[in-house]
Amino acid sequence: MKFKRSERLIDITHFLLERPHELVPLTFFAERYGSAKSSISEDLAIIKETFEQRGIGNLQTVPGASGGVKYITKVNRDDAKKMVSELITHLGNADRLLPGGYLYLTDLLGNPSLMNKVGRLLASAYAEKEIDVIMTVATKGIPIANAIASHLNVPVVIVRRDSKVTEGSTVSINYVSGSSKRIQTMVLSKRSLKEGSKVLIVDDFMKAGGTVNGMKNLLEEFSATVSGMAVLVESENVDERLVDDYISLTKLTDVNEKEKSITVSEGNYFTSDTTFLS
Amino acid sequence: MKFKRSERLIDITHFLLERPHELVPLTFFAERYGSAKSSISEDLAIIKETFEQRGIGNLQTVPGASGGVKYITKVNRDDAKKMVSELITHLGNADRLLPGGYLYLTDLLGNPSLMNKVGRLLASAYAEKEIDVIMTVATKGIPIANAIASHLNVPVVIVRRDSKVTEGSTVSINYVSGSSKRIQTMVLSKRSLKEGSKVLIVDDFMKAGGTVNGMKNLLEEFSATVSGMAVLVESENVDERLVDDYISLTKLTDVNEKEKSITVSEGNYFTSDTTFLS
Numbered sequence A, B: 001m002k003f004k005r006s007e008r009l010i011d012i013t014h015f016l017l018e019r020p021h022e023l024v025p026l027t028f029f030a031e032r033y034g035s036a037k038s039s040i041s042e043d044l045a046i047i048k049e050t051f052e053q054r055g056i057g058n059l060q061t062v063p064g065a066s067g068g069v070k071y072i073t074k075v076n077r078d079d080a081k082k083m084v085s086e087l088i089t090h091l092g093n094a095d096r097l098l099p100g101g102y103l104y105l106t107d108l109l110g111n112p113s114l115m116n117k118v119g120r121l122l123a124s125a126y127a128e129k130e131i132d133v134i135m136t137v138a139t140k141g142i143p144i145a146n147a148i149a150s151h152l153n154v155p156v157v158i159v160r161r162d163s164k165v166t167e168g169s170t171v172s173i174n175y176v177s178g179s180s181k182r183i184q185t186m187v188l189s190k191r192s193l194k195e196g197s198k199v200l201i202v203d204d205f206m207k208a209g210g211t212v213n214g215m216k217n218l219l220e221e222f223s224a225t226v227s228g229m230a231v232l233v234e235s236e237n238v239d240e241r242l243v244d245d246y247i248s249l250t251k252l253t254d255v256n257e258k259e260k261s262i263t264v265s266e267g268n269y270f271t272s273d274t275t276f277l278s
Helices: A005-017 A026-033 A037-053 A077-091 A112-125 A142-152 A210-221 B005-017 B026-033 B037-053 B077-091 B112-125 B142-152 B210-221
Strands: A057-062 A068-073 A133-137 A156-159 A170-176 A183-189 A198-206 A225-235 A247-256 A261-266 B057-062 B068-073 B133-137 B156-159 B170-176 B183-189 B198-206 B225-235 B247-256 B261-266
Touching: A005 A026, A005 A037, A005 A068, A005 B005, A005 B037, A026 A037, A026 A068, A037 A057, A037 B005, A068 A112, A077 A112, A077 A247, A077 A261, A112 A142, A112 A225, A112 A247, A112 B142, A133 A142, A133 A210, A142 A156, A142 A198, A142 A225, A142 B112, A142 B142, A156 A183, A170 A210, A183 A210, A198 A210, A210 A225, B005 B026, B005 B037, B005 B068, B026 B037, B026 B068, B037 B057, B068 B112, B077 B112, B077 B247, B077 B261, B112 B142, B112 B225, B112 B247, B133 B142, B133 B210, B142 B156, B142 B198, B142 B225, B156 B183, B170 B210, B183 B210, B198 B210, B210 B225
Parallel strands: A133 A156, A133 A198, A198 A225, A225 A247, B133 B156, B133 B198, B198 B225, B225 B247
Antiparallel strands: A057 A068, A170 A183, A247 A261, B057 B068, B170 B183, B247 B261
16 A cells, blocks of 8 residues: 555654654655655655744654654744743632642643643753653642653653552652751652663742752662753742752742732743754 | 645644644634635545544544534554553563552553553543543542543543642542442542533542542532543452443453462453444
8 A cells, every 4th residue: 555645744743743752763664655765755854844843843863774763842932932921821820829828730730731831841941861761749740740751752750758559669768848847758669760760850849949859869769860850830939949950931939818919930941051943 | 934735734733633622723724824725625634534544533524614623532443452452461561460469550650652552542432422521549540641631632630638738628528448448538629620520530440449439429529420430450350349331441350479470351442332443
């Protein structure tokens, strides 16, 4: 069965989008469609240009016998600005204000198209970093970690507050929460993280950074290293931040319980060393 | 700026894949590319045929002034068989066996490409059902719920074992776990679920069905109704199942701790009333 170019373009687009960061040999597509490698190369050139123009991502071509093509999720600056601005609008809604000055984020974390945008933004920021695995802490970091993972195509490991029989043997650490100064526990299943892994740490909200810092300490128990830290929201009003090398999409600059107002601005995403599709 | 057909096909494919179950007016694409509606209709006919042939999904065209096109994730039977068989291979690995006969699933739940397949399979099974929201219980059900949600384009709500300040006011119920007969608690944030919602309940593992049944009871507190129940693995050795109208992808038929063996087979996915792409 022969395929027309139009059908190949559609199928290759779907195939690559489902497998970001995976090297696919040109011969795979040539055999899949019964086409010459030269035709496939032309297809990929068209897809590459369209992906770049429409802010979908990069196609990287790796030459040679073991070469092929790789789709990398990347956003352009304009789209990123719009996505972060959408997040800010959502977060600034005063209905999110909970007693104690906490923010209700659950609806945002449960919104799949918003989470896909968050995943695209952060996967784009870490596209050039070596990342073997994404780590987060249950429960609220999980949708963010899953969203990034689907665009970086790496596994997610979940740190828990308590150990469960279904996790097998675990490693646990105690750490001091940055803002409340309470001692808390973190548990990670032993077999969930290989020694020497390069880890992207992710969370929904960061105040002083105690939780994120706890995850950093936990990584040491696995001889793993931190490739980056990313949060959806950071809080600005912090006496002493425990971590500094992180990326935040948004920043909570003020919460006024009395007047029921929330002020949110861009995080350090655009001022970090993030590169964009041009 | 004018777009060639090849560029339109690639961009429309990406656009629709990112927005399953969302009705997009033809005029949207006509304006996006400065093309005639008739050209867009031809593009969509090519995409529809390719999506069906390659097992990607359906394109539904809704005629009329308020009409448009909608991408629905659907799998064909052959692909579904392969995906479930891949799951069975993973699950049958004796290394998963934990003391007490429990199965270690954490690596599978953290694998984004596997979770995407699970999401495709279950979103396909429930594509024709009315579903407003997907509900699961923390922690292990979350990646499955997120994966299905991204293909059905509906929000996820997460039931917890304990209440947290960041959830606002909550509704809690007690229920009896089906297998251990212990009394347990489930908590759901009040504002996370609208009254009258149609809910797909999801979990990673089902034994007697106590947890899934607990979620059903919790839904009654929200005057919400069950549109379906889906699990990754069901356990066959159950004296009395508390629920019956569920879909399972796989079935754990035997666990032998002494001989360190696990026997896994297909769940009821293919014998349920699931329809496939043809």
